[in-house]
Amino acid sequence: MxxxxxxxxxxxxxxxxxxxxxxxxxxxxAMGGTLLAGGVRLIEVAQAAxxxxxxxxxxxxxxxxxxxxEKCASGCTDCVTACNTENGLATPARPTDAQWIxxxxxxxxxxxxxxxxxxxxxxxADPPCVDVCPxxxxxxxxxxxxxxxxxxCIGCRYCVMACPYQARSFxxxxxxxxxxxxxxxxxCVESCTLCVHRIDQGQQNTACAEAxxxxxxxxxxxxxxxxxxxxxxxxxxxxxxTQLRADLRLGLGVRYQGL
Amino acid sequence: MAHPRSAFGxxxxxxxxxxxxKAGSAAPAWLRARVLLDLTAxxxxxxACTLPALAADGRTPQPVIEAARAxxxxxxxxxxxxxxxxxxxxxxxxxxxxxxxxxxxxxxxACIDCHASAVSGSVAKAESNFCVSCHAYAAVQIDCFxxxxxxxxxxxxxxxx
Numbered sequence: 001m002x003x004x005x006x007x008x009x010x011x012x013x014x015x016x017x018x019x020x021x022x023x024x025x026x027x028x029x030a031m032g033g034t035l036l037a038g039g040v041r042l043i044e045v046a047q048a049a050x051x052x053x054x055x056x057x058x059x060x061x062x063x064x065x066x067x068x069x070e071k072c073a074s075g076c077t078d079c080v081t082a083c084n085t086e087n088g089l090a091t092p093a094r095p096t097d098a099q100w101i102x103x104x105x106x107x108x109x110x111x112x113x114x115x116x117x118x119x120x121x122x123x124x125a126d127p128p129c130v131d132v133c134p135x136x137x138x139x140x141x142x143x144x145x146x147x148x149x150x151x152x153c154i155g156c157r158y159c160v161m162a163c164p165y166q167a168r169s170f171x172x173x174x175x176x177x178x179x180x181x182x183x184x185x186x187x188c189v190e191s192c193t194l195c196v197h198r199i200d201q202g203q204q205n206t207a208c209a210e211a212x213x214x215x216x217x218x219x220x221x222x223x224x225x226x227x228x229x230x231x232x233x234x235x236x237x238x239x240x241x242t243q244l245r246a247d248l249r250l251g252l253g254v255r256y257q258g259l
Numbered sequence: 260m261a262h263p264r265s266a267f268g269x270x271x272x273x274x275x276x277x278x279x280x281k282a283g284s285a286a287p288a289w290l291r292a293r294v295l296l297d298l299t300a301x302x303x304x305x306x307a308c309t310l311p312a313l314a315a316d317g318r319t320p321q322p323v324i325e326a327a328r329a330x331x332x333x334x335x336x337x338x339x340x341x342x343x344x345x346x347x348x349x350x351x352x353x354x355x356x357x358x359x360x361x362x363x364x365x366x367x368x369a370c371i372d373c374h375a376s377a378v379s380g381s382v383a384k385a386e387s388n389f390c391v392s393c394h395a396y397a398a399v400q401i402d403c404f405x406x407x408x409x410x411x412x413x414x415x416x417x418x419x420x
Contacts, residue, residue, distance in 0.1 A: 052362055053360050053361065053362045053363040054359070054360055054361045054362050055360070056354075056358040056359040056360040057358060057359035139357060141357065141359060142359075143359070147356070149356050149357065150406055151353075151356065174405075175406075177408070178406065179408060179412075180368050180371070180407075180408040180410075180411065180412045181368075181412070183406040183407040183408070184406055185405040186405065188406070197361070199359075200359045200360075200361045201361060201362075
């Protein structure tokens with residue numbers, strides 16, 4: 001059999017032994033048609049079944065956070081509590097519970113300066129967790145949010161190892177009483193989603209930023225980094241911001257001011 | 260044929276249960292069609308001779324399907340939903356998780372909103388609840404509620420009479 005033979009049209013009128021090949025060709029074409037029809041039907045179901053669906057992730061948007069460490073109060077954990085409440089995480093968390101956002105205190109070794117800041121998934125433009133995921137469960141949305149598709153996550157935790165920010169957690173134990181908007185379960189890795197369920201519904205603020213504003217600190221600003229008129233862009237232009245481990249050149253969506 | 264997922268601009272999933280739609284899966288499709296035909300014939304044969312008898316002496320436990328919340332309308336007729344709900348939900352889940360499309364008609368959350376039991380408030384808590392009653396009857400394990408909430412969002416409006 002020469003290599004080019006596969007692309008030739010099936011000779012369905014050739015008599016003798018070759019007619020079996022012709023029959024197989026026709027049969028394969030018929031089955032292909034069946035499959036296509038099946039696929040088309042599914043798409044129609046999904047599209048016809050959309051009375052008022054949201055538009056979905058916008059590729060022109062780049063969601064991000066700006067954290068002003070000068071305003072972040074040492075000892076305040078309102079953002080952590082708000083995140084836990086919003087996403088149905090256990091409060092107070094046991095050492096083995098998943099953690100989407102944590103407060104850290106840093107201090108210069110030879111100086112007096114110290115700072116308090118929250119650390120969460122930095123929503124990299126080039127996320128190492130996506131690079132290493134063997135199933136494609138770790139992915140980046142069109143609007144820059146890095147997430148885990150729990151339907152395909154096998155819980156191997158390569159992404160936990162790959163993340164330079166220790167932003168990902170593994171769920172070790174069975175969960176109950178999850179939020180309808182935030183499905184979570186045992187055996188999957190998870191991390192900050194930038195309150196993706198809120199964003200998709202058009203509510204443009206995360207729980208942590210909201211809580212920080214309510215507490216009177218206003219240290220966390222959520223917004224679209226691609227929009228030059230958004231508050232986050234204006235503030236990022238006005239003051240110098242840092243990306244954590246900027247040497248890794250991962251293009252972070254979370255920026256820190258005053259570090 | 261372009262895969263529907265590629266429309267979202269996200270990285271393509273190489274998931275376990277992804278359907279490629281390529282010619283490589285033609286044999287399973289053929290087999291499925293064959294099995295379906297056989298099953299249909301079997302069901303007709305059973306219905307013709309044995310089912311009335313079984314139903315008459317009540318030896319076959321039938322699933323008790325709880326009624327949906329009053330005043331609600333399902334997205335499709337019961338026969339379609341019984342057969343197609345896994346495919347409909349699986350298709351929608353990728354659109355939602357990867358594409359960020361919410362509020363579509365086919366949504367597990369919307370299913371639960373209508374079908375949660377008035378007694379247990381859930382679709383999967385008690386054996387008589389909507390999802391579990393049929394899945395136990397068909398001996399099909401249901402994995403959704405390991406992660407998804409099996410009860411509707413508790414809102415103040417729902418709590419008040």
